[in-house]
Amino acid sequence: MQQDSSAWRQSPAPSAAGKASPSSAFASFRLGASRFFQPKPLSPAEKKQANAELNILPDASVDSFVSYLKDHNCRKIVVMTGAGISTAAGIPDFRSPDTGLYANLAKYNLPYPEAVFSINYFRKSPKPFFTLAKELYPGCFRPTLSHYFIRVLAEEGMLLRCYTQNIDTLERVAGISDSHIVEAHGSFASARCVGRHPRIAESSGEETAWSDNESDDSDYAAIQESDYRACGREYSQEWVKDHVFNDKVPECTYCQGIVKPNITFFGESLPNRFHAMAGADLAVADALIVIGTSLKVHPFAGLINKVQPNVPRLLINMEVVGEEGSPHRGFDFTGEVQEYRRDALFLGSADAGCEKLAEMLGLSEKLHALMTDEHAKIDLAASLVVDGVEVATIVDEGAKVVDDADVAEKVTTEVEVAEIEDALRSVKL
Ligand code: CNA
Numbered sequence: 001m002q003q004d005s006s007a008w009r010q011s012p013a014p015s016a017a018g019k020a021s022p023s024s025a026f027a028s029f030r031l032g033a034s035r036f037f038q039p040k041p042l043s044p045a046e047k048k049q050a051n052a053e054l055n056i057l058p059d060a061s062v063d064s065f066v067s068y069l070k071d072h073n074c075r076k077i078v079v080m081t082g083a084g085i086s087t088a089a090g091i092p093d094f095r096s097p098d099t100g101l102y103a104n105l106a107k108y109n110l111p112y113p114e115a116v117f118s119i120n121y122f123r124k125s126p127k128p129f130f131t132l133a134k135e136l137y138p139g140c141f142r143p144t145l146s147h148y149f150i151r152v153l154a155e156e157g158m159l160l161r162c163y164t165q166n167i168d169t170l171e172r173v174a175g176i177s178d179s180h181i182v183e184a185h186g187s188f189a190s191a192r193c194v195g196r197h198p199r200i201a202e203s204s205g206e207e208t209a210w211s212d213n214e215s216d217d218s219d220y221a222a223i224q225e226s227d228y229r230a231c232g233r234e235y236s237q238e239w240v241k242d243h244v245f246n247d248k249v250p251e252c253t254y255c256q257g258i259v260k261p262n263i264t265f266f267g268e269s270l271p272n273r274f275h276a277m278a279g280a281d282l283a284v285a286d287a288l289i290v291i292g293t294s295l296k297v298h299p300f301a302g303l304i305n306k307v308q309p310n311v312p313r314l315l316i317n318m319e320v321v322g323e324e325g326s327p328h329r330g331f332d333f334t335g336e337v338q339e340y341r342r343d344a345l346f347l348g349s350a351d352a353g354c355e356k357l358a359e360m361l362g363l364s365e366k367l368h369a370l371m372t373d374e375h376a377k378i379d380l381a382a383s384l385v386v387d388g389v390e391v392a393t394i395v396d397e398g399a400k401v402v403d404d405a406d407v408a409e410k411v412t413t414e415v416e417v418a419e420i421e422d423a424l425r426s427v428k429l
């Protein structure tokens, strides 16, 4: 057990006889007095005034943050993103007051907005989620400047990892490598059946008692929730998408359970990859950039507290989020609460913030060239015929557009820039 050293230092030494001697009484008085006159402990802001080393950043400006990146040659930047980096692509976020999904869910008749992403509600009533999924489905949107900025950071060897809460797969479409991405809330890229089988049927060696004895309810009356195991059959994104676009709830061909895209709902645990990587990544990160998130969803939001206390952090968002007024948690843009001054803020759109970062890092030209090129490929794939081959179908496979090396190569090697420009004039998105 840890000893309380201050209490130990201040207690008067007893005399040999066990009584306090006059000198010890005086000492006791002096100690009491010095305790009384002890100077007030310095506030974190005063400590920072006295010790320049506590000022990791001199102020909360983007300029100071970028100077730090350059001066310290940061190569292990962790980027955390949320729905705000995809709104410019036309995908609504959750919580923006008029445009967010939560403000526009009336037509689904939900008991509360979050129900659309609640696993318990989904099991009972999957239709609202699939109706919404049709609107959000990947493959219909182009990545934003912010997505490409993250890719440029990776190509410059500056990115350790991008942790995204988004389920739209636009990081993949932007060409950020799988190894650099952690999809903390899963994605539409795969799906599995969330139906359940009675374990009893399995252990008794019977074939699927589930469907064979449907009429005989009494067999199941005594089965508890824990007697079930998840079906878990995997289905492809294309198979699910087919159902969703035909307004059908996708049902497992094996057990008739609902097939759910592997996105994390409220009430479900996050993917293993998140748990396996977050702790180690954040511990060694040399800078953190948080873009387009309300930081309301945990455990993701708590990642900002996992970097070392002297690692600088930048928030790029339409509104200030994540301040908790705590010495150990949340952002501290004023530098008055936490030991180190290290938080910077860009209040505005994700794209404007990333544009500014790119400019200051000398990466602007590369970023714009990359985005123009990638958007052209996506547009082409959506509407063009290359060498007599109809590639319009490729757009249906969304994330594959960039991943599919053959197609990408074909588009870049066989179509001249002039052709792309001509083609773009005729593109109908
Ligand atoms: P949120 O709670 O809706 O917050 C979005 C935040 O971004 C808000 O603070 C906005 O002010 C801000 N914002 C909106 N537009 C911009 C912009 N152009 N530039 C900068 N900031 C902007 O969303 P979170 O991501 O914080 O919440 C986590 C949820 C949302 C996750 O579980 C996601 O799966 C879920 N979600 C994802 C998507 C997607 O994949 N694109 C869309 C909607 C919701």
Ligand code: ZN
Binding pocket: 193, 194, 195, 231, 232, 233, 252, 253, 254, 255, 256, 257
């Ligand atoms: Zn099933």
